[in-house]
Amino acid sequence: MDLMIHSTTFLLPDIPADSGFSLLYSLVVLNQPLPKFTPLLWNHARFRVCADGGANRLYDEFPQLFPDEDAFAIRKRYKPDVIKGDMDSIRAEVLEFYSNLGTKTIDASHDQDSTDLHKCVAYIRDLPNLDKQNLCILVAGALGGRFDHEAGNINVLCLFSTIRMVLLSDDCLIQLLPSSHRHEIHIQSSVEGPHCGLIPIGIPCKSTTTTGLQWDLTDTEMRFGSLISTSNIVKGKIVTIRSDSDLLWTISIKKA
Numbered sequence: 001m002d003l004m005i006h007s008t009t010f011l012l013p014d015i016p017a018d019s020g021f022s023l024l025y026s027l028v029v030l031n032q033p034l035p036k037f038t039p040l041l042w043n044h045a046r047f048r049v050c051a052d053g054g055a056n057r058l059y060d061e062f063p064q065l066f067p068d069e070d071a072f073a074i075r076k077r078y079k080p081d082v083i084k085g086d087m088d089s090i091r092a093e094v095l096e097f098y099s100n101l102g103t104k105t106i107d108a109s110h111d112q113d114s115t116d117l118h119k120c121v122a123y124i125r126d127l128p129n130l131d132k133q134n135l136c137i138l139v140a141g142a143l144g145g146r147f148d149h150e151a152g153n154i155n156v157l158c159l160f161s162t163i164r165m166v167l168l169s170d171d172c173l174i175q176l177l178p179s180s181h182r183h184e185i186h187i188q189s190s191v192e193g194p195h196c197g198l199i200p201i202g203i204p205c206k207s208t209t210t211t212g213l214q215w216d217l218t219d220t221e222m223r224f225g226s227l228i229s230t231s232n233i234v235k236g237k238i239v240t241i242r243s244d245s246d247l248l249w250t251i252s253i254k255k256a
Ligand SMILES: Nc1ncnc2c1ncn2[C@@H]1O[C@H](COP(=O)(O)OP(=O)(O)OP(=O)(O)O)[C@@H](O)[C@H]1O
Pocket: 030, 031, 032, 051, 052, 053, 054, 085, 088, 089, 090, 115, 116, 117, 118, 141, 142, 143, 144, 145, 146, 147, 149, 150, 152, 153
């Protein structure tokens, strides 16, 4: 079984050259209060997309993250490549502002069966000339809001389970660990942990084995209605996980 290595180096200002593998990051900005570290994600990303009302957040909240600088200059510096969604949340002045700067806008209002995040991830997946092997999609503002939206955002992890993707809020991150691989999570203890969880999603998982946690699992069954691993604690520098079903990995993010 092949090994997948995960590391939250995108929360560091500079990704260490010896981190062992290099990913091509894309960023999706959602319509939720933006995490404080969003400018860091922006700088690491090669491609930036706003999901509908996410563009309002970029327009309104990025200048607040740089209070000493001119708001117009900040909005020009942080120009998204694409705004996509059903366009029922983006304000007209915001749409006009970024269109005038050259942002591509895609009105997908004909599709009322998939979320704006789903539409944005499908767009990134289908970009020509993008190395999908090394793609990792960072999603800012995915957690901590309306539960139907949070569940929809987690469903996007499941819908695109072969793409590396990380849902982020100020408080924590979530990613999917496909059962097709064994996993090594290289903990960046300056920015994440120690609280973490491993959660089966959709179906029960018959067997999960871990190392590096305070409450390690050994061929353990997990399902809702029985055991799931919440309020676990990272102990080692590396956590290893092997499971017969896809799992969600979640870890707390430290306040700066
Ligand atoms: N409260 C929230 N919590 C988590 N994610 C959110 C929340 N609000 C929006 N999002 C995410 O941002 C994306 C864009 O948000 P937007 O408000 O434009 O969507 P929408 O489909 O118009 O929402 P609504 O259901 O309110 O009509 C959504 O697809 C969702 O992924």
